[in-house]
Amino acid sequence: MRIGEGLSVGLIGLQAFLIQAQAFISPGLPYFSIIGLPDTALSESRERVKSACSASGFQWPQTRVTVNLSPASKPKRGSTHDLAIATAVLDAAGAIPPQSFEQALVLGELNLDGSVLPINGLLPILLHASAQGIHKAYVPYQNLEEAQLVPNVTVIGVRHLGELIEQVGGKARYQLADVSKQQVNQHDNTEHQYESSKHLDMAQVVGQEQTKWALTVAAAGGHHMLMTGPPGAGKTMLASRLPSILPPLTEKEQLEVASIRSLCGNLQDFGVSNLPPFEAPHHTASTASLVGGGNGVAIPGAVTRAHRGVLFMDEAPEFSPRSLQTLREPLETGHIILSRSKGTATYPAQFQLIMAANPCPCGYAYGTGERCTCSPRERSRYWNRLSGPILDRIDIQVAVPPVSNFISSDHEPRETSAKIRTRVTRARTISRSRFNKYGWSCNAQASGEWLRSHTSTRALALVNHALESKRLSLRGADRAMRLAWTLADLNGRTSPTADDVNAGILMRTRLQ
The missing domain is CATH 3.30.230.10 (Ribosomal Protein S5; domain 2)
Structure with a gap:
């Protein structure tokens, strides 16, 4: 035998x-x-x-x-x-x-x-x-x-x-x-994908310097962000260029991203690149397509394909409440666990969440609001789709106003993605060196205990005042301090000042 x-x-x-x-x-x-x-x-x-x-x-x-x-x-x-x-x-x-x-x-x-x-x-x-x-x-x-x-x-x-x-x-x-x-055709397609990703640059965005600065802070600290503004203000254009200012992926991170793409069957479309991935699911996407699902053993969803990169949710209030609520666990843990009849699959989901929303269903409730046709009830129902627990996990909330003068803005010198990425990479290097023994790679991953023990008493007093006045939750206080440390890193300071903490609180509560 x-x-x-x-x-x-x-x-x-x-x-x-x-x-x-x-x-x-x-x-x-x-x-x-x-x-x-x-x-x-x-x-x-x-x-x-x-x-x-x-x-x-x-x-x-x-x-x-x-x-x-x-x-x-x-x-x-x-x-x-x-x-x-x-x-x-x-x-x-x-x-x-x-x-x-x-x-x-x-x-x-x-x-x-x-x-x-x-x-x-x-x-x-x-x-x-x-x-x-x-x-x-x-x-x-x-x-x-x-x-x-x-x-x-x-x-x-x-x-x-x-x-x-x-x-x-x-x-x-x-x-x-x-x-x-067939091999040659696939290789040519990969090269085309690489060239297309290189054409996105922050210098192409007219105006919106305040939002660009907020994106720089988000990139430097790995923070989640919500942009609110009228249609055509440039929210989608700004979000799609965030990967161009993020630090290049390390070799280990490249293999992680490539492994996910290999499992999904689209590695040949992207190849192995140091450019962070970018996923932008449509607002009609199902919960399974967002977090993963399927029969037998669950397959990866958008949150996993965005691992080590950016998950952009345009028209965020239009996503189903159930889909939005499923983001809470991966935002906190950095992974997603999916149990099905033939096994439990654990996928990585460490991504930066960038949301964009109109100020109201019609999109024109900004400034004097003269063009807005929405009733107060419609506006309330629109924003209530973004629940408090979700908004509390968003580090930065920024308003994106319309560009008022296209001609003068078009002639102003604009920073390129390469220049912004240099500042971001320098700040990330500082934070990675600081957190090396803890295993954290950016400020967004730092624990609240560490933040409270390494931030000055004067700076913490501002956070305590925001807690007492109900401007921040306890989770929001930790996130505001993480923002303060990111601002300190960008400005070359060893620890955040009271101004950094105040700016961090303001960036969290600007839309509230």
């Missing part, structure tokens, strides 16, 4: 685990079964594997074939394991030398003609394999560039099952399809 083996990796969210595929060919009527909690897509692997093996010149056994995926207690999903199942059957049948894939991952989806198709989530899979001491992997040829991002793992691109058989000393008959044209 010979047991064939193949090694793969499963994913529950971004948490990976090794899967051992074992095949056994026994006497009996022709039947092919896969056991070990496969989902529908994985159960259908039986037909894909049989057809692909036949297309590679292998005569399928006319007996009973059983494949077990261990650990049997964990659910397995998707077509990622097709190639591992095929190699286990080929090993059991003696079509390839024994132990050909010992301590080597075999990953890929099989087509009926034996060609190997690309898969999602390869990057977190290989990062887990490297951590487990596995340093060799056979991957789909179209995923080869992604796989080469992982250090200490030798990756071999495979285009056809027959090609894989020949690489380990077996014999195969197959016809290889040309995928080079």
Whole structure:
């Protein structure tokens, strides 16, 4: 009796685990079964594997074939394991030398003609394999560039099952399809994405110097922000340029973002970049699309795709109250836990929330309000959609007035994103050095206990007065102090002054 083996990796969210595929060919009527909690897509692997093996010149056994995926207690999903199942059957049948894939991952989806198709989530899979001491992997040829991002793992691109058989000393008959044209097109699209992101610059925004300064503070400290102003004032334009003034992602952060994009299947559209991600869901987006969802095991939502970057919610009061309330936990914890019938997935969700809103449903309740057609009740109902707990988690609230003089503003010299980013990066470096032993990377992550023990008594007196007058909640007081420390970092001071604390309180309560 010979047991064939193949090694793969499963994913529950971004948490990976090794899967051992074992095949056994026994006497009996022709039947092919896969056991070990496969989902529908994985159960259908039986037909894909049989057809692909036949297309590679292998005569399928006319007996009973059983494949077990261990650990049997964990659910397995998707077509990622097709190639591992095929190699286990080929090993059991003696079509390839024994132990050909010992301590080597075999990953890929099989087509009926034996060609190997690309898969999602390869990057977190290989990062887990490297951590487990596995340093060799056979991957789909179209995923080869992604796989080469992982250090200490030798990756071999495979285009056809027959090609894989020949690489380990077996014999195969197959016809290889040309995928080079598809690869070139995908690469060209990636380059286009990179160039498009570089064209967004703060210098393109006319006026709004006060809002640009507020965005600079938000970027320097990692603070959440709400912009309120009439239509056409530039709220969306300003928010879309926030990533251009954020500090570049570190190598570790780039791999985190790339792993999420790999799991979502759009890494080839973005590539690996040091530009923070930017997500802008429509206000009609469902709760599941915002925080993640789906059957079996939940897939990432917009809050996870915005990890290490910006989540922009335009027309924030138009989002459903349920969707807005689901943001409360990730805003506090930096991650989201989604439980479904086949497992609990934990996804990172450490993002900067930028909201934009009109002053009222019609948008013209600013200045004298002469053009506004909304009743007081309509305005109240509009703003009540942003609940107190959500607004209390927003560090900066700023009004965005209309630009009054386009011509004179257009001739004023404007700061570029590169220049603003230099100041932001310098402030972030100061805060990261200060919080290094605590594991915090910016002021927005600092604990209230640390803030209270390191802020001067005179500055704290202003916060206490705001608490007593009900201008701030206890959470709001901590956030105001975080803003004060960010302002001190931007101004090159070692600790916030009373003016910094007063400015921090004002930035939180300007719209209240």
